[in-house]
Every structure is written in C-alpha cells, then in structure tokens.
Amino acid sequence: MGLPPLTVLLAGPRGFCAGVDRAIKIVEEALVRHGRPVYVRHEIVHNRFVVERLEALGAVFVEELDEIPDDGQPVIFSAHGVPKAVPAAARARAMNFLDATCPLVSKVHRETERHFARGRHILLIGHAGHPEVIGTMGQLPEGSVTLVENAAQAWALTLPPGTEVAFTTQTTLSVDDTAEVVAILRDRFPGIDAPQKEDICYATTNRQAAVKAVAARSGLVIVVGAPNSSNSLRLHEVAERAAVPAVLVQRGSDLDPALADGCAVVGITAGASAPEVLVEEVVDRLRQRFSVTVEEVTVASEDVVFQLPASLRRVLPAA
Numbered sequence: 001m002g003l004p005p006l007t008v009l010l011a012g013p014r015g016f017c018a019g020v021d022r023a024i025k026i027v028e029e030a031l032v033r034h035g036r037p038v039y040v041r042h043e044i045v046h047n048r049f050v051v052e053r054l055e056a057l058g059a060v061f062v063e064e065l066d067e068i069p070d071d072g073q074p075v076i077f078s079a080h081g082v083p084k085a086v087p088a089a090a091r092a093r094a095m096n097f098l099d100a101t102c103p104l105v106s107k108v109h110r111e112t113e114r115h116f117a118r119g120r121h122i123l124l125i126g127h128a129g130h131p132e133v134i135g136t137m138g139q140l141p142e143g144s145v146t147l148v149e150n151a152a153q154a155w156a157l158t159l160p161p162g163t164e165v166a167f168t169t170q171t172t173l174s175v176d177d178t179a180e181v182v183a184i185l186r187d188r189f190p191g192i193d194a195p196q197k198e199d200i201c202y203a204t205t206n207r208q209a210a211v212k213a214v215a216a217r218s219g220l221v222i223v224v225g226a227p228n229s230s231n232s233l234r235l236h237e238v239a240e241r242a243a244v245p246a247v248l249v250q251r252g253s254d255l256d257p258a259l260a261d262g263c264a265v266v267g268i269t270a271g272a273s274a275p276e277v278l279v280e281e282v283v284d285r286l287r288q289r290f291s292v293t294v295e296e297v298t299v300a301s302e303d304v305v306f307q308l309p310a311s312l313r314r315v316l317p318a319a
Helices: 018-034 048-057 085-092 103-117 131-137 151-156 175-188 202-215 230-241 276-287
Strands: 005-012 038-041 059-062 075-077 097-099 121-125 145-148 165-169 220-224 246-249 265-270 291-298
Touching (some): 005 202, 005 276, 018 038, 018 048, 018 075, 018 103, 048 059, 075 085, 085 097, 103 121, 103 131, 103 165, 121 131, 121 175, 131 145, 151 175, 165 175, 175 202, 202 220, 202 265, 202 291, 220 230, 265 276, 276 291
Parallel strands (some): 005 265, 005 291, 038 075, 075 097, 121 145, 220 265
C-alpha cells in the first residue's frame, strides 16, 4: 500500500531577504580577507544553522566587545543594528569593525535622528528586548524614545501637553498589528509625524502576504525559523490568525510529520534568516510519511540586493 498523498504549498517569497544575505556575505568575505578568527557581536542573524556554519568557517560569536582580544582581527556588528555606544567603544579600542546592519534598519535609525533633531519625541513600535529595538533606541539620548509594543500601550500612553511626536517601527513586525497601533496613535496624536516610507520592510510584508495565501488552502502551516527570530514568529502568528494550525520548527529533524495526518494540503514558509536548505529538509521529512507533490505559491517577486561595505568590495591584490 502506497503512502498517502500530500500537496505541499511553498510560500513565495520565503527565506533569506537582502539584508540577511548581505550580513552573511560580510562575515564570509571578512574571513576570506582577514583569515580566522573574525568576531561577530551577537548572532549575525537569528538562525542557529547559519551561525554554526559560520563558526565552522572561523567566525567567533560574542555578546559584548569586552570578550574580544586585542589581536587586530575585525569585529562585525549584526544585521539587527547596534546602539551608537557600540561603535564608539570599538573606536576607543582602535578596533577594526564592519557594520552588517540591514540598510532598512539603518533607515529607521536615520529617521529617529531626524525627528529628534526637529524636537520631536519618538514613539517606536516594536518588541522590548529585541536587538533591533535596542539598537534603534540606542541612537538617541535616554528618554528620547518611548517603546509602544501593542494597542493597549498605545491607548494608555501619556505625554506632556504640547509634545511634538513622531513614530517609527521595528522592521519585522506584524503588518496587521502595526496598522492597528498606528491607527490608535494617529487618533490620539492627530499631528503625529509618520515615516516617509513604510518602516516594516518589504521582505516582512511579502512573507506575511505569502503565508496568508498558503494558509487559505492548507490544513497545517509549517514555519521554518528560529524561536528568537521576530519575523519567523510573526509568520507563525499570521498563520494561526487565519484559523489554521501552525508549527514553528528550526529544521527538518524537529518536525513530527504525523502532524500532517489527515491533511490534504500543507503550507511551508521560512523566516527571513532561514536558508532554503532547511525548507528542503522539512519537505524531505514529510516525504518519509507521504507521497508529496510540491507547488509554489508566489505573491511577489523580489530583486533587492544590498552592496557590501566599500572595504570588502575592493579588489584583493593578486597572490
């Protein structure tokens, strides 16, 4: 008796975005140019598979700069961005550092600085403790930014009368949740200044739209990503809000294929820091129990590419 049939819908876009791809290439190119070790402050992106592969190549991951010896080797700042105090500390030690901050996160940093320079108090919509939020708040003096995590906090927020305000957002938020919070802030602060262009990045928006498309046809949605990855968690939430059971797994071996028993269709997506090889692992895991037919469901095409830092684009001298 053959295996039961199962249609797998692969959400597109999924997986690596341009910012993640650039950050990983910065580490790889730094290793080529400078040799082992290259230090990386915080996980370069939130994915253990990626981190472990780079460790095997010679990257050493640390949480703070004081863990790095004065050996002249470069340190790289993660794609999530860092407070201004971090590069300042690196300069004070004459460290060779490379900034792998996603350019779309850097855009949010510059926005907050412009608002501050114009005398506005900044309301940052985001998740407390996330490295991107820590980095954005760390661009300005303490007290210049108020974090707003959800609709309840937006309603409860109090500011001194006459305060000029602006809002920015973390780049990896739920599109729907953020729209709700923004609507509340606009209602409560009619003169609030908004970003010139949406802060939630194109990759986050596209991946959430793709999950909605596959969830509409699926009995189960599998999200490939790390539990500390904001964009992966948001994809899981989007699927659940579509009233579809959803599971978050880091790789194929983490999946119990029996979860798909009774399903005719299963949807699969991957967070922006999860490589395609992990999606392939999940499909192969399902093939152990089902006769799988794969279908791509693409809602948008992406052709964004971010350049490496100038120091890594210079042509190396011939050996």
